[in-house]
Amino acid sequence: MSKPDLDALQKAYKQAVDEWVAAIRAEEALATPNHSESAMELWDRADFTVQDTQKQAKEARDEYKEALRKLHYGI
Numbered sequence: 001m002s003k004p005d006l007d008a009l010q011k012a013y014k015q016a017v018d019e020w021v022a023a024i025r026a027e028e029a030l031a032t033p034n035h036s037e038s039a040m041e042l043w044d045r046a047d048f049t050v051q052d053t054q055k056q057a058k059e060a061r062d063e064y065k066e067a068l069r070k071l072h073y074g075i
Contacts, residue, residue, distance in 0.1 A: 001067045009064040016057040023053040 027046035032039060069075055 001071050006064075006067055006071065009060070009067050013057070013060040013064045016053070016060040020050070020053040020057040023050045 023046070027043065027050050030039065030043040030046050
């Protein structure tokens with residue numbers, strides 16, 4: 001695996017984590033003093049986004065780690 005390929009995988013991982021963090025902050029912002037049912041539904045939907053972005057970040061991490069294993073251990 002070439003350095004540019006590793007750099008691209010690392011960049012994709014970092015971007016995925018940034019998106020995950022942004023989703024967490026967006027969800028947190030919806031935990032407002034407005035205790036209405038509609039606010040709760042928006043908050044719940046935001047949690048689905050958090051779960052999706054977490055999955056993407058973990059997949060990007062796994063791809064990057066796999067490339068590093070191949071580089072360092074040949075497996």
